[in-house]
Amino acid sequence: MKTVLITGAGSGIGAATARQLSRSWRVVLADRDRDRVETVAEALRAEGHAATAVAVDVTLAASVTEMMRQISRDIGLIHSLFSNAGIGLDRTVEETTPAQWRAVLDVHVKGAFLTTKAVLPQMMERRSGSIVMMGSDYSVKGMKAGAAYAAAKSAIYSLAKSVAMEFAAFNIRCNCVGPGPIETPLLRAGRDDQHWEEWKARRAAQVPMGRLGTPEDVAGVVEFLLGDDSAYITGQIIHPNGGQISW
Amino acid sequence: MADESKRPTIIVTGAGSGIGYETAISFAAREVHVLCWDVDPGRLAAAQSRHLAFDEVDVRDGTRMLELVEKAEGAGHRIDGLVCCAAIFRRVPFLQLDEETFDAHMAINLEGTFLACQAVLPVMRRRRAGSIVVFSSSIARSGSTAGGHYAATKGGLLGLMRSLALEVAADGIRVNAISPGVTDTPQPRGHSTEEQLYAKAKDIPLGRIGAARDMAQAVEFLLGPLSGYVTGQDIRVNGGSQLI
Numbered sequence: 272m273k274t275v276l277i278t279g280a281g282s283g284i285g286a287a288t289a290r291q292l293s294r295s296w297r298v299v300l301a302d303r304d305r306d307r308v309e310t311v312a313e314a315l316r317a318e319g320h321a322a323t324a325v326a327v328d329v330t331l332a333a334s335v336t337e338m339m340r341q342i343s344r345d346i347g348l349i350h351s352l353f354s355n356a357g358i359g360l361d362r363t364v365e366e367t368t369p370a371q372w373r374a375v376l377d378v379h380v381k382g383a384f385l386t387t388k389a390v391l392p393q394m395m396e397r398r399s400g401s402i403v404m405m406g407s408d409y410s411v412k413g414m415k416a417g418a419a420y421a422a423a424k425s426a427i428y429s430l431a432k433s434v435a436m437e438f439a440a441f442n443i444r445c446n447c448v449g450p451g452p453i454e455t456p457l458l459r460a461g462r463d464d465q466h467w468e469e470w471k472a473r474r475a476a477q478v479p480m481g482r483l484g485t486p487e488d489v490a491g492v493v494e495f496l497l498g499d500d501s502a503y504i505t506g507q508i509i510h511p512n513g514g515q516i517s518w
Numbered sequence: 519m520a521d522e523s524k525r526p527t528i529i530v531t532g533a534g535s536g537i538g539y540e541t542a543i544s545f546a547a548r549e550v551h552v553l554c555w556d557v558d559p560g561r562l563a564a565a566q567s568r569h570l571a572f573d574e575v576d577v578r579d580g581t582r583m584l585e586l587v588e589k590a591e592g593a594g595h596r597i598d599g600l601v602c603c604a605a606i607f608r609r610v611p612f613l614q615l616d617e618e619t620f621d622a623h624m625a626i627n628l629e630g631t632f633l634a635c636q637a638v639l640p641v642m643r644r645r646r647a648g649s650i651v652v653f654s655s656s657i658a659r660s661g662s663t664a665g666g667h668y669a670a671t672k673g674g675l676l677g678l679m680r681s682l683a684l685e686v687a688a689d690g691i692r693v694n695a696i697s698p699g700v701t702d703t704p705q706p707r708g709h710s711t712e713e714q715l716y717a718k719a720k721d722i723p724l725g726r727i728g729a730a731r732d733m734a735q736a737v738e739f740l741l742g743p744l745s746g747y748v749t750g751q752d753i754r755v756n757g758g759s760q761l762i
Contacts, residue, residue, distance in 0.1 A: 432761040439723030439758050451747075479687030484747040491744030500739060503732035505724060505758035510751055514687045517680035517750030 272297050272321065275497060276342070276349045278329055278386055279356030281307035283455035284405070287486030288353060288493050293320035296497075299342055299349070301327045303356075329356045329382030339389045348397070351497045352390045354383040355405040357423075359457045364418045372419045379405075379423035383430055387445070395441045403496045404431045406447035406508050408516050424449075428508055435506030444505040446496045451512025453484040479514035524596035527551040528741065529587070531577050531634050532604030534560025536703030537653065540730035541601050541737050546570050553590055555583070555634075556604065577604045577630030583637035591641050599741040600638045602631040602652040605671070609664040609709050620667045627671035632678060635693075639686065646690040649741045652679050653733075654697045654752060656760050672697075676752055683750035692749035694740045699756025701728035723758035 274297040279285040281302030289298045293315050300315075302308035305326035315322035323346055327338040342349060360367070360375045383404050394400030407420075410428035414421035427447065434445040452458065452474055459467055475482050488511045495501055496509065510516060528545055532538035533554035539561045542552045546569035554562055555575035562572050573586055587597060605627045610619055631652050642648030657665060658672035676695055683693040700706060700718045707715060719726050736755050739745050754760065 435758045435761065436723050440725060442724070444724075444758075479684050480690075480692075480747065480749060481688050488747035491746060492748065495739045495744050500735040502735075503724060503726075503728050503755050503757050504736070504753070506761040507754050509748060509753060511745070511747040513747050514683050514692075514749040517683060517752075 273350040274299060274346060274348060275351040275353060276301060276386075276390065277353045277355060278302070278327065278382065279405075280324075281311060283457060284450070284453060284486045284489045285353075285355040286311045288355070288490040289322065290315060291487060291490040291494060292353075292497070293318075293322055296351075297321040297323075297346070299323050299325060299346060301325045301329075301338060301356075303328050329354075329386055330377040332385055335385045335389050348393055349390050350394075350399070351401045351403075352386060353403045353405075353493055353497065354386050356382045356386075357405055357457070359460060360419050361416055361461075362419065363416045367419055375419040376423050376426070379420075380426045380430065383427050387430075387434060391438065391443070394443045395438070398442045400438075400441075400443040401497045401501075402431075402434065402443065402445040403493050404428075404445070404447050406431070406449040408449055408451045408510060408512050410447060410449050410508060412516060431508070432506045439505055444496075444501070446501070446505060447508040448489055448492045448496065449508045449510040449512070450489045451484060451510065451515045452478065453486060453489055453511075455486060458483075477515065478512075482513065484511055484513060524594050525551050527553060527590060527595040527597055528599035528601060529553045529555060529590075529597060529634075529638065530601045530603060531555045531575070531630070532602075533572075534558050534562055536603065536705060537698070537701065537730045537733045538601070538603030539565075540734040541603065542570060543567065544731070544734040544738065550598075551595060553586070553595070555586070577602075577634055578625050580633035580636060583634055584640075587637050587641055596645070597638055597641050598648060600634060600648070600650045601737055601741070602634050602650070604630055604634075605653065605705075607665065607668045607705050607708075610667070611664045612666050615667055623667045623671050624674075627668070628674045628678070631675060635678075635682060639691070642691045643686070643689045648691040649745075650682070650691065650693045651737050651740045652693070652695050654679070654695045656697050656699045656754065656756050658697060659762060660760060679752070680750050687749055692740075692745070694745070694749060695752040696733060696736050696740070697752050697754045697756065698728055698733050699754070699759045701730060701733060703730055721759065722756070726757065728755060728757060 280300035312324035328334040407424040409421040534556035655672040
């Protein structure tokens with residue numbers, strides 16, 4: 272059974288992807304919040320799946336190194352990576368402080384960089400591997416009151432394309448999944464129940480398919496990109512977005 | 519939603535060879551019934567599967583395609599998907615390109631896809647479900663020496679795909695494209711030797727040209743449940759050769 276490492280696996284899309292992949296992969300769930308990710312892993316184990324939780328701060332090289340040491344010791348090889356850890360920030364450019372800017376870019380971009388760099392040596396040795404990074408519709412479009420987030424997601428897409436080119440010769444593929452509006456804690460943050468329902472209905476009406484996406488909608492694309500059915504696809508982004516951006 | 523009492527079926531245009539053929543046999547192997555449309559059965563003539571049914575179809579004939587869809591529906595088929603592979607590519611330098619050749623490419627590659635989509639949309643709309651895949655090409659972006667007419671049709675397909683995706687999303691129908699890079703099919707073999715074709719691998723990051731199977735697998739993704747929230751997209755199956 273192949274093993275996939277998923278960062279940001281404690282909730283939302285990361286947790287949903289771990290659940291979906293656990294049907295056919297051994298899943299290693301990484302998150303900054305140890306208790307939260309352990310709860311998700313425990314639930315998967317209770318259903319008979321191979322799931323292990325690890326704690327990591329993807330913005331710190333030492334923490335990522337320690338995570339890899341632990342995985343190597345307790346689990347073994349990592350065959351695939353879903354670099355998913357991220358945080359949101361709804362701020363105009365004028366409101367965004369340098370510290371906020373750095374926090375967003377660090378988790379998304381530096382986190383993807385450090386995690387990818389950590390799994391590459393063993394993939395290169397085996398001349399096989401698949402990496403999926405969490406992009407967004409905002410990887411390819413601007414975001415009003417979300418410049419830091421959009422910059423981070425665009426950066427991730429560029430990083431993925433470059434990793435794709437650099438490691439294709441090792442038969443390592445790297446792609447992005449670029450979701451549109453997905454019902455997650457990140458999207459719901461700061462909205463009470465009534466406000467959320469109103470907002471959701473308004474937002475869904477703007478999506479050609481007439482609904483927000485589910486974490487499972489994203490997990491499906493990740494599963495395709497991590498698996499052998501996409502063996503000739505690298506450096507690409509696939510958008511589960513209900514048709515709201517085509518390019 | 520889907521009528522479970524009917525027989526799961528997809529339609530593949532250009533199913534007699536290349537990517538269309540590979541797509542047809544891969545779905546048939548999974549026991550999905552495939553209505554194979556082409557001007558000639560080609561490789562299908564030797565295919566052994568009770569899930570493959572050939573109809574002689576020229577995609578320029580919209581009336582015939584509509585009749586075949588209605589007939590299939592009447593015979594208990596549930597049209598879940600349409601895969602538009604039918605296309606021609608005759609390399610001609612631009613200044614030598616005559617009106618007839620230009621028109622033939624537009625009529626088969628672009629208008630033929632438009633007509634095939636029109637033929638299946640009524641039944642998909644009635645069921646409020648369906649997935650359509652059209653085949654564009656990396657040439658839509660890169661252009662092609664002695665292939666401007668082909669590039670135009672493949673670029674046009676992307677505009678058609680995106681617009682149709684917007685138009686039918688509310689009906690529960692998804693529309694996407696696949697843009698293959700260099701792929702080992704009869705089409706490039708028509709104007710390249712095997713040596714020339716495989717020499718292209720050195721310019722492709724993954725180190726090989728595409729196989730028709732690579733494209734069929736992408737079709738399986740786009741027609742299947744893993745892509746349930748994916749519409750209006752162009753999936754570039756090209757070994758990393760064109761990262762734009």
